[in-house]
Amino acid sequence: MSGGVDSAVAAARIAEAGHDVTGVHLALSANPQSYRTGARGCCTIEDSRDARRAADVIGIPFYIWDMAERFHRDVVEDFVGEYAAGRTPNPCLRCNEKIKFEAVLDRALALGFDAVATGHHARLEDGVLRRSVDAAKDQSYVLGVLTREQLAHAIFPLGGSTKAEVRAEAARRGLAVADKPDSHDICFIADGDTRGFLAERLGAAEGPIVDALSGEVVGSHQGAYGFTVGQRKGCAWTARRPTAGRATCCRSSRSPTPCGSARDRRWRSPRSSACARCGTAPWPSRASRWPARCSSAPTARSTPAAPT
Incomplete structure (x- = not known):
């Protein structure tokens, strides 16, 4: 539970469905004040308090798990290293891959839980990851690195709802975060100055x-x-x-x-890496559809065959 409206409603839905639910907030910094606050954050002290209040309203146990060291190693250091190598990373994608559905999921399974549920706007159908019905809020692109084994222990209760419907439901349930603004930007860059953050570390x-x-x-x-x-x-x-x-x-x-x-540098052969297959269908051998940007509509692209 991040302290936002999506994870609060997700927890309420699965609790209402009869699951034995425990709310968990992740402490991702040894110094939470160094992370973003208010509408721009997702991992601060005020967010943990919002998450706890939501858990109290829902009527579920609530804990804070310290993932600060793992987050710094797998997300922050990876972020800096990718820029140093000439690539532009997505830290939210890496957080889902290494923290929420690796570190958190591993601990949850070891404690006897069956799955990790989050407030991501995405759907799971027969083990296949699909886009949310709300195209403007779809987050399946930051979950695309998850394996079939990880998706088998994942629950995304919000994929069939729009953001407006989620907020309206939160208000009906008496959740104080119903109107809380969405988090934006990078949570571990307090002032939003990515260039300055990298300059301090890379020179x-x-x-x-x-x-x-x-x-x-x-x-x-x-x-x-x-x-x-x-x-x-x-x-x-x-x-x-x-x-x-x-x-x-x-x-x-x-x-x-x-x-x-734009016409000088038009990409003719884009490359992808770390692709994950979440279904059982054969890998596309000729043409598939994917978006050039996470918010754009999929367009036909040539996709070379890959080993199974």
């Missing part, structure tokens, strides 16, 4: 920004980790290329950092 690494086609130097940077693939806002070189269409950055761990227009 300045000044280098040129060059046009990917002409080789012209169009700017400079203090660290390639300060940009993400496809970034346009906050990029000094966009004013230098007024006729090039949308400027985009192709970030890497090397220097110089290449950039170009």
Whole structure:
């Protein structure tokens, strides 16, 4: 129970369905004050208090589990390491993979529990992970790394409801978090300055920004980790290329950092890694559908065959 409306309603639903439910809040920092607060957080002292009050209303036991050391190693250090390697990580995905459905699930099973239920907006149908009915709030993309074994011990009670329906139900149940804003951004970066957070840990690494086609130097940077693939806002070189269409950055761990227009740097062969199969259907050998962004509609893409 994060202290938000989704996990509170999820706990209420499974308790009402007759399950023997225990609420658990995760302490993910040795110094909770260093994490985000209010609407921007999900792991603070105030969030733990909100979770406890929700558990009291539902009428279930409530505990706080200390996962701070594991979270720092598997999520925070991974986040920094991925940026250093020229990749843009998703810490929420890593948290689900390494904390909620590995560390927490392992402890829960060892204590005799059957499953871990969360407030994620996603559905499970015959062991297959599917999108929520609320496309705007779908979170299946941050659960896509879970294995079939992990999904066999997972429950997502909210996948068949919209966010508006969840909030309305929370109000009917008398849960004080009914109108609590959703958490945003990265919980372990207190001020929201990702570039500054990385600079403190990776140090300045000044280098040129060059046009990917002409080789012209169009700017400079203090660290390639300060940009993400496809970034346009906050990029000094966009004013230098007024006729090039949308400027985009192709970030890497090397220097110089290449950039170009959207049409210059169009991806023809995207690669994926750490794919997980949650169903029994054969791996697609030719074409499948997947979104280029987590909030966009799936489009047809060529998918090479993979070993079973």
